[in-house]
Structures are given as C-alpha cells and as structure tokens.
Amino acid sequence: MRFTHGFTWATGLCLSLSGITRAAQLSSNAQQMLDESMNFMDLIYDADIGYLHYFYYPLAAGTHETRSSAWYAAGLLQRNQNDDAEQGIKILRNIIGSQHKDPTTEWYGDYQYYPEEPTVGTDAYPPAPYGSFDPNWRNFIGTALILIYEEFQSLLPNDLQQLIIESVYNSTVGDTYRLGGLTYGNLNPGYTNPSTMRSIQASWIGRKLNNANLTAFGENWAAQVIELFDRNLTLSEFNSATYTGVTLYALTMWDKYLPPDSIMKQNGARMIKDTWLSLAETYHPAMKNLAGPWDRSYGYDMNQYFSLLALYLWTLLGKENAPVYDKSWSMAHADDLEYAPLMAILASHHDALVPTEVIEHLTTFRGEHTYVTSAYAPPGDAVPRNITSWVSDNLTIGAMSFLDAPGVMDHSQQWNAAVVQWLRFDNSVGFFTLAAGDQHAMDVEVGPNFLNLTYPHGNSTSTFEFILATNPWGATRDIPSLDNVSGVDIQVIGGSVNATPVVSFCGLAGGACSPRFNFEFWNYTWTMPEDSTSLPSVSFEITAT
Numbered sequence: 001m002r003f004t005h006g007f008t009w010a011t012g013l014c015l016s017l018s019g020i021t022r023a024a025q026l027s028s029n030a031q032q033m034l035d036e037s038m039n040f041m042d043l044i045y046d047a048d049i050g051y052l053h054y055f056y057y058p059l060a061a062g063t064h065e066t067r068s069s070a071w072y073a074a075g076l077l078q079r080n081q082n083d084d085a086e087q088g089i090k091i092l093r094n095i096i097g098s099q100h101k102d103p104t105t106e107w108y109g110d111y112q113y114y115p116e117e118p119t120v121g122t123d124a125y126p127p128a129p130y131g132s133f134d135p136n137w138r139n140f141i142g143t144a145l146i147l148i149y150e151e152f153q154s155l156l157p158n159d160l161q162q163l164i165i166e167s168v169y170n171s172t173v174g175d176t177y178r179l180g181g182l183t184y185g186n187l188n189p190g191y192t193n194p195s196t197m198r199s200i201q202a203s204w205i206g207r208k209l210n211n212a213n214l215t216a217f218g219e220n221w222a223a224q225v226i227e228l229f230d231r232n233l234t235l236s237e238f239n240s241a242t243y244t245g246v247t248l249y250a251l252t253m254w255d256k257y258l259p260p261d262s263i264m265k266q267n268g269a270r271m272i273k274d275t276w277l278s279l280a281e282t283y284h285p286a287m288k289n290l291a292g293p294w295d296r297s298y299g300y301d302m303n304q305y306f307s308l309l310a311l312y313l314w315t316l317l318g319k320e321n322a323p324v325y326d327k328s329w330s331m332a333h334a335d336d337l338e339y340a341p342l343m344a345i346l347a348s349h350h351d352a353l354v355p356t357e358v359i360e361h362l363t364t365f366r367g368e369h370t371y372v373t374s375a376y377a378p379p380g381d382a383v384p385r386n387i388t389s390w391v392s393d394n395l396t397i398g399a400m401s402f403l404d405a406p407g408v409m410d411h412s413q414q415w416n417a418a419v420v421q422w423l424r425f426d427n428s429v430g431f432f433t434l435a436a437g438d439q440h441a442m443d444v445e446v447g448p449n450f451l452n453l454t455y456p457h458g459n460s461t462s463t464f465e466f467i468l469a470t471n472p473w474g475a476t477r478d479i480p481s482l483d484n485v486s487g488v489d490i491q492v493i494g495g496s497v498n499a500t501p502v503v504s505f506c507g508l509a510g511g512a513c514s515p516r517f518n519f520e521f522w523n524y525t526w527t528m529p530e531d532s533t534s535l536p537s538v539s540f541e542i543t544a545t
C-alpha cells in the first residue's frame with residue numbers, strides 16, 4: 001500500500017520479532033523533502049560501486065564519499081521501491097567493510113572519508129584529525145547506522161544486522177580514545193553536535209551488548225552536556241544554522257531510541273523544546289534567518305546556503321516557508337541536502353515536540369524584542385559568553401562577549417560574534433558581520449539600533465574587520481562607502497578607531513581577497529591610530545532605510 005492518506009508504507013510485508021515492519025510514517029512535507037533529496041542523490045549515485053559521488057565544492061573528479069552514502073542508504077530503505085533495499089544493503093556493506101579496523105590506532109573504528117583514499121597512517125598519508133580522518137564521522141555514521149537498525153531492521157539480512165552492531169561497537173570504542181582538553185581532535189561536552197551524538201551512540205550500543213561500561217560512558221557524557229545546557233537553557237554550540245540541526249537530530253534520537261532509565265530519554269524532549277524556544281527568539285520569519293551571533297556558520301544568509309535548520313523548517317512550515325531555493329540542490333553548501341533522509345525519517349517524532357507558540361513565532365514576526373542569554377563551552381570558553389540579540393521588523397543586531405572562546409580559536413572562519421542583518425527593497429537580506437581576527441576576547445553592547453564593540457586585550461595593531469553583503473540586483477554595484485549600502489544606514493558614532501575604514505572587495509573573479517563559503521563581499525576594516533594607547537573600540541548606529 002502506498003501514498004495512502006499521506007503516509008507511505010514500505011512494500012513487502014517483512015516479519016520481524018515485533019510483527020509487521022513498515023517504513024516511518026511521513027507527513028506530506030517530510031515526504032516531499034525526502035523525495036526531493038532522493039531524486040537529487042539518485043543522480044549522483046554510482047550503482048556499480050555502491051557509493052554516492054562526492055558532492056562538496058569544488059567537485060572532485062571520480063571520487064565517492066562515505067558519510068552521504070550512509071544517509072542515502074537510509075533514504076533507500078525508507079523509499080524501498082524497485083532495487084532500493086538491495087542498493088542500500090550494498091552501500092552499508094561497503095561502508096562497514098572499509099571502516100578502520102586496527103584498535104591500536106587513534107582512528108580506530110572511524111569511517112573513511114571516501115573509498116579511494118590512501119591508507120591512513122602510511123608515510124604518504126599521515127593521520128591528522130579533521131584531515132586524513134574526521135573523528136566526528138564515527139558519530140555521524142554510527143548514529144545513522146543506529147537509526148537504520150532501529151527503523152529498518154527487518155529489511156536487513158541477519159549477517160548485516162550483526163555487522164551493524166559490530167561496526168557501531170568498534171566506532172564507539174574508538175570514540176572513547178578521543179581526548180578532552182584543548183588538544184586538536186579533542187572532544188568536550190560543550191562541543192555540542194558530536195557530544196550529543198556520541199552520548200546516544202555509546203548508551204545504545206552498551207545496552208544492546210550488555211556492556212555497562214559503554215552505557216555508563218554515554219550516560220555520563222550526556223549528563224555533562226545537560227548540565228551545560230541547563231545553565232541558561234542554551235546549547236554550548238549556540239545558534240548555529242548548521243550544527244543546531246545536527247544536535248536536534250541527536251536529541252530526537254535520545255528521545256526516540258533510549259529507554260526511560262536513560263538520562264537522555266529523561267531530558268531529550270524538553271531540550272528539544274527549549275532549543276526551539278531559543279531559536280524562536282532569534283529566527284526572523286520575514287528574513288528567514290537566525291539573527292546573530294552565530295557560533296558557527298557556513299554563510300551569512302540562510303536563503304543562500306543550505307543549512308540543516310532549513311530541513312526542520314521545511315517539515316514544520318512547508319517548503320515555501322523554509323529558507324531553500326526551489327531547486328534546493330543548487331544552493332551554496334548544498335551537500336547538506338544529503339542529510340535530508342534522516343531528518344525526514346525522524347520528523348514526525350521531532351515535530352510533535354515543538355511547541356505551538358514556536359510554530360507561531362517561526363511563521364509570523366512576533367514584534368520587536370531583545371533576547372539576552374548566555375552560553376558556555378568550557379574549557380575553550382574561559383568564562384560564559386554573554387549574548388544579546390535585538391530583533392526588529394527590518395533589522396537585527398546580535399553580538400556576544402567572549403574570552404578565549406572555542407569557536408574563535410578552532411573554527412575562526414565560521415565564528416560570527418557580531419552580526420547585523422536587514423531586509424532590503426527586494427526582500428533579500430543584507431549582512432554586516434565581524435570576521436574573527438587575532439582577538440581572543442571582545443566585549444559588546446547591543447540594543448535598538450546600536451552595536452558597540454571593544455577588544456579588552458587589544459592594542460594599536462588591532463582591527464575590526466567586517467564582511468558586508470554586496471547590494472541586490474538593481475542597486476548600485478559599487479560600495480566605496482557606507483553611504484552606498486542598500487537598505488540600511490550604518491554610521492560610526494564613536495570608539496577609538498580611525499573614522500575612515502579601509503575598503504576592499506573579496507570577489508569571485510577578482511578583488512583584493514577571496515570570497516568566504518562562496519559568498520563574495522565588501523571588506524570594511526577599521527584600524528587604530530598608529531600611536532593609540534586606548535583600548536580598541538567602535539560604536540555603530542544602524543537604521544533600516
């Protein structure tokens with residue numbers, strides 16, 4: 001039976017211990033999202049080999065990719081038409097077959113980036129976390145395997161079911177090798193997206209195999225994540241259009257796949273609710289963007305780059321209200337569309353946990369408001385970050401004070417500690433955001449129409465370097481001065497900086513510097529007077545025009 005009353009049922013009545021198994025029930029929004037992502041991935045699937053082609057920018061000739069193949073396999077099992085299940089099984093065998101198998105190596109139990117890669121740990125391909133192996137992929141792929149096992153067990157041959165358990169076990173044991181502290185490749189509870197995934201992975205496999213050590217490892221890890229969250233009901237990895245999406249995926253699995261005696265089952269649903277209450281403070285439905293600040297971002301306008309949060313907004317609000325192009329695969333960072341099958345499969349469980357008032361705020365602008373909160377990710381953060389977002393009709397200003405924050409040190413290009421966005425005459429969104437420089441500390445003041453920034457440890461060599469959006473179609477192309485910015489009036493009204501900024505263009509085809517995340521921009525950099533002994537500071541008055 002297919003497409004009955006908006007629900008899709010798997011064909012083939014397979015018997016399992018619990019009786020007849022069917023695919024997850026999908027709402028029409030989730031079904032549309034699944035179909036659109038699968039139609040795209042079908043085009044880049046290599047059935048001869050059983051992997052998806054690599055789809056990061058810049059495109060690579062000839063290679064494949066492991067993680068997106070795992071996500072596609074979940075989609076194939078959910079769709080389960082023609083030879084979908086057979087292909088899904090082939091992919092899973094490939095991924096597990098090539099999983100790193102030597103328990104004496106740091107990358108044990110991790111998964112390859114891609115099947116053609118040289119052997120990690122050889123002279124020509126030395127081990128490097130986030131280089132030749134990504135320690136987080138144990139959790140990305142490990143949790144995807146858990147989801148596949150939970151949802152589609154009856155479609156999998158017995159030996160593959162056992163292989164999945166073995167694979168998740170190895171991946172979890174390898175995951176326990178990761179150090180905390182500030183070493184590279186580290187994992188701390190405040191690194192929220194892998195933390196929330198690792199917690200369920202270890203607890204789930206520990207329970208499956210009666211390995212109390214691993215269960216305790218997962219439960220204890222989750223307890224530390226929850227403690228950080230409960231400080232101010234915010235994720236340590238705060239307000240990220242991409243990584244909050246990963247965390248919501250993991251928290252949904254906390255609630256869906258763990259039993260009542262798990263601390264994750266006891267807290268997952270309320271953390272999803274509170275995370276959405278926080279997102280509803282910064283999300284602007286007319287701009288379809290989160291107001292800043294953003295701990296980690298892969299762009300400056302969610303309508304232009306594919307964020308994982310867009311997948312949730314798609315199932316909750318409908319595609320037309322989500323920040324996605326009609327042809328969603330043609331956006332910047334479109335590889336995140338490959339994650340869609342997992343979000344679609346979990347959508348009915350997740351979406352039921354989102355409060356009605358949140359849906360209202362995501363749909364209709366709630367009116368001008370100021371959100372004051374705090375987030376904390378020790379040991380990277382020396383002290384909690386203090387966050388203020390002022391959100392109004394056509395303009396948002398958000399910034400955070402920080403001292404030695406992990407984002408500014410480890411993910412500096414993604415780190416946006418002071419962000420201004422505005423709605424322009426054509427309904428597009430302008431942005432003006434501080435690029436992380438060499439400053440490890442900043443103090444901020446944010447309120448209606450103003451943004452004040454100070455570097456408490458800066459000196460006369462410090463700069464305030466801003467990424468400014470290009471103007472929309474129909475407005476002046478050149479922006480030699482702030483007078484020429486479309487839709488907003490930005491004035492420097494104080495501070496110790498030189499009043500006149502250094503202006504350059506970071507273009508796709510030319511200019512003084514390169515685009516970031518494929519966004520080209522105007523670079524407005526304020527410097528200090530050469531002999532200044534003042535703390536570096538700048539104050540802006542900003543109004544929508």
Ligand SMILES: *[C@@H]1O[C@H](CO)[C@@H](O)[C@H](O)[C@H]1NC(C)=O
Binds near residue numbers: 099103163
């Ligand atoms: C798991 O690790 C062991 C070594 O500890 C290895 O022999 C085995 O092949 C691995 N299993 C998988 C599925 O990779």
Ligand SMILES: *[C@@H]1O[C@H](CO)[C@@H](O)[C@H](O)[C@H]1NC(C)=O
Binds near residue numbers: 211212213
């Ligand atoms: C659990 O941890 C204890 C103490 O570290 C160790 O002795 C024991 O072998 C572990 N058990 C398993 C099943 O890994």
Ligand SMILES: *[C@@H]1O[C@H](CO)[C@@H](O)[C@H](O)[C@H]1NC(C)=O
Binds near residue numbers: 231232372373374
């Ligand atoms: C965040 O939590 C801390 C500790 O409970 C509290 O002192 C602080 O006032 C809270 N901050 C905000 C902005 O709610």
Ligand SMILES: *[C@@H]1O[C@H](CO)[C@@H](O)[C@H](O)[C@H]1NC(C)=O
Binds near residue numbers: 544
């Ligand atoms: C916001 O923009 C709309 C449409 O351009 C305009 O009508 C409205 O007056 C603006 N509101 C503010 C507060 O500037």
Ligand SMILES: *[C@@H]1O[C@H](CO)[C@@H](O)[C@H](O)[C@H]1NC(C)=O
Binds near residue numbers: 386
């Ligand atoms: C944030 O505010 C708290 C007091 O609530 C303070 O202890 C902390 O130092 C502040 N953080 C920064 C980065 O200024």
Ligand SMILES: *[C@@H]1O[C@H](CO)[C@@H](O)[C@H](O)[C@H]1NC(C)=O
Binds near residue numbers: 460
């Ligand atoms: C100014 O700050 C920079 C980087 O923060 C530092 O490298 C430099 O030594 C400082 N200069 C003085 C004179 O303190």
Ligand SMILES: *[C@@H]1O[C@H](CO)[C@@H](O)[C@H](O)[C@H]1NC(C)=O
Binds near residue numbers: 481483
């Ligand atoms: C920039 O704005 C100034 C002041 O309005 C104007 O004189 C100048 O022509 C504008 N330049 C461009 C390139 O639009």
Ligand SMILES: *[C@@H]1O[C@H](CO)[C@@H](O)[C@H](O)[C@H]1NC(C)=O
Binds near residue numbers: 539
């Ligand atoms: C922001 O800076 C302006 C100009 O320097 C100043 O007048 C104002 O008092 C500052 N606001 C806050 C809240 O610090």
Ligand SMILES: *[C@@H]1O[C@H](CO)[C@@H](O)[C@H](O)[C@H]1NC(C)=O
Binds near residue numbers: 465504523525
């Ligand atoms: C912006 O321009 C400054 C020079 O004025 C340069 O040092 C900096 O790297 C540029 N920023 C970016 C993000 O390209």
